[in-house]
Amino acid sequence: MxxxxxxxxxxxxxxxxxxxxxxxxxxxxxxxxxxxxxxxxxxxxxxxxxxxxxxxxxxxxxxxxxxxxxxxxxxxxxxxxxxxxxxxxxxxxxxxxxxxxxxxxxxxxxxxxxxxxxxxxxxxxxxxxxxxxxxxxxxxxxxxxxxxxxxxxxxxxxxxxxxxxxxxxxxxxxxxxxxxxxxxxxxxxxxxxxxxxxxxxxxxxxxxDNLVAYVQRKLFTLNCGHATTAYLGYLKGYATVDESLKDSEIEKIVHDAMVESGQALCKKHGFDFEEHKKYIEKIMNRFRNPYIKDDVARVGREPLRKLGPADRLVGPTKMAVEYGLPHANLIKGIAACLMYDNPEDKQSVEVQTAIREKGLAHVCEDVLGFAPDSTETKLVLQDYEELKASSAKH
Known part of the structure; x- marks a missing residue:
């Protein structure tokens, strides 16, 4: 039996x-x-x-x-x-x-x-x-x-x-x-x-016996890149992840965001950076797979959870900040997530309501855990406005 x-x-x-x-x-x-x-x-x-x-x-x-x-x-x-x-x-x-x-x-x-x-x-x-x-x-x-x-x-x-x-x-x-x-x-x-x-x-x-390193490697690389692709793609009107990555601007931001998170991961956990770059390329190829029609709304669902201080977008950003490493593209992913306005997603509605009623700077502090006067908050606000202006053209 x-x-x-x-x-x-x-x-x-x-x-x-x-x-x-x-x-x-x-x-x-x-x-x-x-x-x-x-x-x-x-x-x-x-x-x-x-x-x-x-x-x-x-x-x-x-x-x-x-x-x-x-x-x-x-x-x-x-x-x-x-x-x-x-x-x-x-x-x-x-x-x-x-x-x-x-x-x-x-x-x-x-x-x-x-x-x-x-x-x-x-x-x-x-x-x-x-x-x-x-x-x-x-x-x-x-x-x-x-x-x-x-x-x-x-x-x-x-x-x-x-x-x-x-x-x-x-x-x-x-x-x-x-x-x-x-x-x-x-x-x-x-x-x-x-x-x-x-x-x-x-x-x-x-x-x-060293799970934390592997959990963060996956969450801060694959899930980070996946979410960033979804939010940027959604803002430009793309339907799927593979379609979004055909946009060279999105592809570059996603790839560079994973490189930024990778530098921080390698610093913290001792991963070999050359090996980690191969891991990133493997992930990019998985995202490009034309037979996996992964809907951007499915990947982007529950943005409030994905914006958690230790989750896939803010977590690697804070790790990069901790080690004094670049994080400009990670910030763009956060800003795109904050722009994600999907009336069919309860958490998206919550985020958009909070931004309207309390202001973006408050959300950066309350949800992301960034201090109001921090460089990270200023960069999020800056990228948010740029994405807002850009998305108005689409």
Whole structure:
């Protein structure tokens, strides 16, 4: 009988990345989600097809099997899945972790009662310290002293860095809404010392004892460049990331922003800069992939989160400032994000409302963490006005 894995989030990333690796490694993967359409399809088809998008779309596909689904709002079924699981992963978005924490706490309590031992829960989100954050949220819902002792001894929360572009995908004539398209490249690096009990063997999972460096490398390079492309592209009316990068002005800003963040990363973590430049070129080629039609609004969604002081735009800027390194193009990315006005994105509306009501300088202080009289605030305001004038022409 196959070991059980539970994955929260049956969306494209869950199915096309982490869930697929778990299935390939011999696990029966149960997906938990609130979308009944996806859960019903998982229980009906018990599998789906992944298409590799680095080449023509009719090219290589891969069948993922031995999967099922459970509704996240069905406490009985979800608790059973938590009790049965040998590993739990998530791809739900950072803001949802606190929501699933209560259910995980209830399941962990039942695991103790059932005599289960080690369990590792890995939050595969684009955030620093995601798993540990989830662990802290779960701990809030565990009150009994015996349950707390069990939780501390047997449940591990290894942080990780994840990297794979999984854009929206049309399943076409397959009739299976679960079919998903992905790029061939992926990276899943997990913090080895944080595991409790035996380390699981999962194809494609790399263990490290220096995760912070890899998390920041990915967040401050790929996610930084991706977001910068999306916001600049959106302002010029482009629909996708690859289309945006055909604009030489955008391409140069994005590339130079990643070089700036790279110089700071190499200074902080000791990465070899020549190797890091190759990493940047690989990322640029991934962004240019014409078969991955990655919508700029999808990449740019939730700008408030992306403007966080330690996130993909402000984080590398502050690191560059700390080491006295260039950061002009990183600032342009921040300004473009502040210009991102999408009425269908709740966080975009919040940012635009704050700018109108409180002023851009206040937002730089309140959201970005830049002092009002800092050089960085002045540069953001300057670039913002230049982008505003430029976008008025498009």
């Amino acid at each position: 196959a070991p059980s894995a539970l994955h929260f989030g049956a969306g494209n990333i869950g199915r096309g990345f982490i869930g697929a690796l778990l299935s390939d490694s011999g696990y029966h993967v149960t997906f938990a989600d609130v979308m009944d359409k996806l859960i019903n399809a998982l229980n009906e088809h018990k599998g789906y097809t992944i298409t590799i998008l680095d080449v023509a779309p009719e090219e290589p596909t891969k069948d993922i099997k031995n999967v099922s689904g459970v509704m996240s709002n069905n406490p009985t079924e979800l608790t059973k899945a938590i009790v049965d699981a040998e590993i739990i992963t998530t791809a739900v978005g950072p803001n949802v972790l606190r929501i699933i924490a209560r259910s995980l706490a209830a399941g962990i309590v039942e695991r103790r009662k059932a005599g289960k031992t080690y369990l590792n829960i890995i939050a595969c989100e684009n955030m620093t310290g995601g798993s540990r954050h989830l662990g802290d949220e779960i701990a809030k819902h565990i009150a009994d002293s015996e349950d707390k002792a069990y939780f501390e001894e047997y449940v591990g929360f290894p942080n990780c860095a994840v990297d794979r572009i999984v854009p929206p995908f049309d399943p076409g004539a397959t009739g299976n809404v679960l079919s998903v398209g992905v790029e061939a490249f992926y990276e899943w690096i997990v913090e080895e010392p944080a595991f409790k009990g035996p380390r699981p063997h999962i194809e494609g999972m790399k263990l490290t």
